[in-house]
Amino acid sequence: MPEKQRRPRRNRVMETTTRREFIIEVAKSSGIAAGLVAGGFLLYTREPISLAKPEARLLRDFRVPPSDLFPKLVIVRGSDTPRMAAEAVTRLGGMARFIDKGDRVLLKPNVGWDRQPEQAANTGPELVGAVARLCREAGAGEVWVSDVSLNDPHRSFFRSGIEQAALEAGAKVLIPSERDFVETDMRGERLKIWPVSRFFHEADKVINLPIVKHHSLSGCTLAMKNWYGVIGGRRNQLHQDIHTSIVDLAAAVRPTLTIVDATRILKRNGPTGGDLQDVVAGSTLVAGLDEVALDAFCLTFLDLEASRVPYLAMAEKRGLGVVDWRQLPHSESQVG
Amino acid sequence: MITLRTIRRYWALTFLGLFFFLLVVADFRGLKGYAVSLFLEMDPLTALAGLLTSGTLYRGLAWSLVVVIPTLFFGRFFCSWVCPLGILNQIVGRSLNRRRPGEEYRLNRYRPLFRTKYYILAALLVLAAGGTLQTGLLDPLALLTRSVAVSLFPALDFAGLRLYLHHPVFQGGILIALLLLAILWANRLFPRFWCRVLCPLGALLGLLSWRALFRIRRDVDRCSGCGRCLTSCQGGCDPDGELRVSECHLCMNCLEECPEGALHFGLPGSRSSVHQPWDINRRRLVESGVAALAGYPLWKSSLSAESRPAPSVIRPPGSLPESAFLARCLKCGACMRVCPTQVLQPAMLESGLEGLWTPILVYRLGYCEHHCVLCGQVCPTGAIRRIGVGEKIGIKPKEKPIRLGTAFFDRGRCLPWSMQTPCIVCEEMCPTSPKAIWYETVTRKHREGGEVTLKRPFVEPDRCIGCGICENKCPVPDLAAIRVTSVGESRSETNRMILKNG
Numbered sequence: 001m002p003e004k005q006r007r008p009r010r011n012r013v014m015e016t017t018t019r020r021e022f023i024i025e026v027a028k029s030s031g032i033a034a035g036l037v038a039g040g041f042l043l044y045t046r047e048p049i050s051l052a053k054p055e056a057r058l059l060r061d062f063r064v065p066p067s068d069l070f071p072k073l074v075i076v077r078g079s080d081t082p083r084m085a086a087e088a089v090t091r092l093g094g095m096a097r098f099i100d101k102g103d104r105v106l107l108k109p110n111v112g113w114d115r116q117p118e119q120a121a122n123t124g125p126e127l128v129g130a131v132a133r134l135c136r137e138a139g140a141g142e143v144w145v146s147d148v149s150l151n152d153p154h155r156s157f158f159r160s161g162i163e164q165a166a167l168e169a170g171a172k173v174l175i176p177s178e179r180d181f182v183e184t185d186m187r188g189e190r191l192k193i194w195p196v197s198r199f200f201h202e203a204d205k206v207i208n209l210p211i212v213k214h215h216s217l218s219g220c221t222l223a224m225k226n227w228y229g230v231i232g233g234r235r236n237q238l239h240q241d242i243h244t245s246i247v248d249l250a251a252a253v254r255p256t257l258t259i260v261d262a263t264r265i266l267k268r269n270g271p272t273g274g275d276l277q278d279v280v281a282g283s284t285l286v287a288g289l290d291e292v293a294l295d296a297f298c299l300t301f302l303d304l305e306a307s308r309v310p311y312l313a314m315a316e317k318r319g320l321g322v323v324d325w326r327q328l329p330h331s332e333s334q335v336g
Numbered sequence: 337m338i339t340l341r342t343i344r345r346y347w348a349l350t351f352l353g354l355f356f357f358l359l360v361v362a363d364f365r366g367l368k369g370y371a372v373s374l375f376l377e378m379d380p381l382t383a384l385a386g387l388l389t390s391g392t393l394y395r396g397l398a399w400s401l402v403v404v405i406p407t408l409f410f411g412r413f414f415c416s417w418v419c420p421l422g423i424l425n426q427i428v429g430r431s432l433n434r435r436r437p438g439e440e441y442r443l444n445r446y447r448p449l450f451r452t453k454y455y456i457l458a459a460l461l462v463l464a465a466g467g468t469l470q471t472g473l474l475d476p477l478a479l480l481t482r483s484v485a486v487s488l489f490p491a492l493d494f495a496g497l498r499l500y501l502h503h504p505v506f507q508g509g510i511l512i513a514l515l516l517l518a519i520l521w522a523n524r525l526f527p528r529f530w531c532r533v534l535c536p537l538g539a540l541l542g543l544l545s546w547r548a549l550f551r552i553r554r555d556v557d558r559c560s561g562c563g564r565c566l567t568s569c570q571g572g573c574d575p576d577g578e579l580r581v582s583e584c585h586l587c588m589n590c591l592e593e594c595p596e597g598a599l600h601f602g603l604p605g606s607r608s609s610v611h612q613p614w615d616i617n618r619r620r621l622v623e624s625g626v627a628a629l630a631g632y633p634l635w636k637s638s639l640s641a642e643s644r645p646a647p648s649v650i651r652p653p654g655s656l657p658e659s660a661f662l663a664r665c666l667k668c669g670a671c672m673r674v675c676p677t678q679v680l681q682p683a684m685l686e687s688g689l690e691g692l693w694t695p696i697l698v699y700r701l702g703y704c705e706h707h708c709v710l711c712g713q714v715c716p717t718g719a720i721r722r723i724g725v726g727e728k729i730g731i732k733p734k735e736k737p738i739r740l741g742t743a744f745f746d747r748g749r750c751l752p753w754s755m756q757t758p759c760i761v762c763e764e765m766c767p768t769s770p771k772a773i774w775y776e777t778v779t780r781k782h783r784e785g786g787e788v789t790l791k792r793p794f795v796e797p798d799r800c801i802g803c804g805i806c807e808n809k810c811p812v813p814d815l816a817a818i819r820v821t822s823v824g825e826s827r828s829e830t831n832r833m834i835l836k837n838g
Contacts, residue, residue, distance in 0.1 A: 114705060114706060114707050114708075150765065150809075151705060151706070152364065152676040152677060152705050152708070153501060154364050154365050154501075154676065155364060155676065155705060155707070155708065158364075159707070175501065176501075177498065177500075177501040177502065178501065178502045178503065179498075215764070216760060216763055216764065216775070216791065217758065217760055217763075217764065217791065234811065234813075236761045236809050236810070236811040237811040239758060239759050239760065239761050239764070239811070240751065240757050240758055240759055240811070241758075242758065269769050269770055269771060271764060272764070272765070272766065272767055272769075272771075273769065274767060274768065274769030275769035275770075278769065
């Protein structure tokens, strides 16, 4: 090892302190000490962490004023989904009744699963595209399509055909990331503060586009259960009290309009499906403003009765709608 | 004037950019026919080691010839022109050693320490000949791919770049990151410490350049012996003396530095200096080979998923049987990058030390997406076969689906089984048709009087494919009430429990 070069030692000495310097230096150090004490007093607390909770926001009511001029429930049968959708909306008073010029309209189809349209696990892309077009024709500023998927969201939007249908209709696809949820006060019996996709806070109008499917625990998944797709967090725990949760969600999210896709019905092995043998043709769209009545009507597709689906009566009790849809002004028609 | 160094710099930056670009697009939305495994596939070390472990040259690994053949003519150009880790080391080494004027001569001189990489290469190849592929631990392309996939990209996401919908976490990711940081920091000892001393791929390419015709040549008459060619020499290959061909990266820096114009690249002139062959101590080489040979039975006598089935060693869909898997898996982490749910995680010691950083499925973090086969598409070595969706899910009626394992209920933790609480989220999520999870409806007395009706779930092992979505979505968050273990996996003939399933 080569020896390191040694630096010559220099005997440098410090200067002595004068009285004046001493006083100034003591004053400076005392200032720092005083600052530390003041900071300590300011920040002192008996709580180990800050316990302030972030403020929870409320979802707005997306409904438009009721009108006696139009039916509350519209049933359209046929095979041409875009025409059926247009017919349903026309009978309800036209899209202009629901949408103001420049509105940001959020469409909420069921895009829960990485499945193809024929498997009927997600809302049909034909309906999503048709409704997006109707919104744009009515002067909507922007049309958004969003959902909180259960499978990989990118795959679910892609393989359901909904991404493509939305883009072709001039709508935007908004896939929430985990940073896109805001604490929201649901004001329910079971649901209190839950993270909700921020797009539901930012939209002016919301259109619910569910599909009719079998579900083992609740019996069916229809319009009201479709609101599972607005929340994140520990939503799998809602199954522990599924009927109260469905009613809480339907009470928290009041859509402008609901159009149920009953063109394909998943009758068994829901809500995921996977086998075309479990899918039957329903060839129907059901539109309306009363989600309880819509759900009650759609039970026929699944061979269910309202008495076997407890959330319907619970929702009626809470004033969300009526189970006996025949009471409501309704219309049935055939297209094509 | 456009010099060879300028061309090399742009070339290198292009390849560095290409490397990161291919990793960025390696996800469901970005994969549009890009050859995302290109760098891993053109790695001659992977090709050679894979050839030793399995006797075949798998698919894209034939691309390695694109590196090998030019190396025979031009030498070890790969290290400074193509290798992303080499280029990163060069950039970092340059900035870390900027303010050390006068020391470059010492820093860039050849040292006998540089021989180490040949001994590492020998040990890795002997292990490969025995059937365990460990080159990926130190192969620069596998190492960098793994570091980017499991630590750099997640860190960038955390820092605010939105690369993912859900911030990914990887078990032991920090260890993988620290290895890369240590490699980059080692440039402070002397530039390109990793490339000169440790890199087994560099060693292989050094050996392959023994008969390169085109080299850096020094005219002994014009050279004044000033040593300025050493100031930015990347290989530490003694361009001022008898060039060490196996160490030279063809960085072309010395050509620029020489004030006498004594250096050129190409065929020898009439007064060109002789060159040094590789500097390998034969005794040390044999020692490292023998050490690996002796270590091999020790390695294989340690408990691993190969010697006994391990419940948590659940491999990606299409994976080979465990011993063939270990002979193939490079631990490059490409599958972990492309996996949409981040269920693929680098193993710690679950499958033995031999399986360190190989992919396993950790269902608390993700689940195997039913129709997804991306991991097999990007696997450069075929440890995960390139399967189609039909093969994975088993198109009825003739094909059976690929099973990763089997789900089991932990009835003590299951809400309907022991808490008298309705749930069956697992049944809802189950992707097979008919569902592998079914239930019995029972009515039980409630503790406080009255009755409660519950749906109590069961698993049908014939139908369960082990995708783990049930475990992932189970509302018991810490230790799920339904968990998948590897038993019943398609790839094993022995890890079976039901007689009739053969």
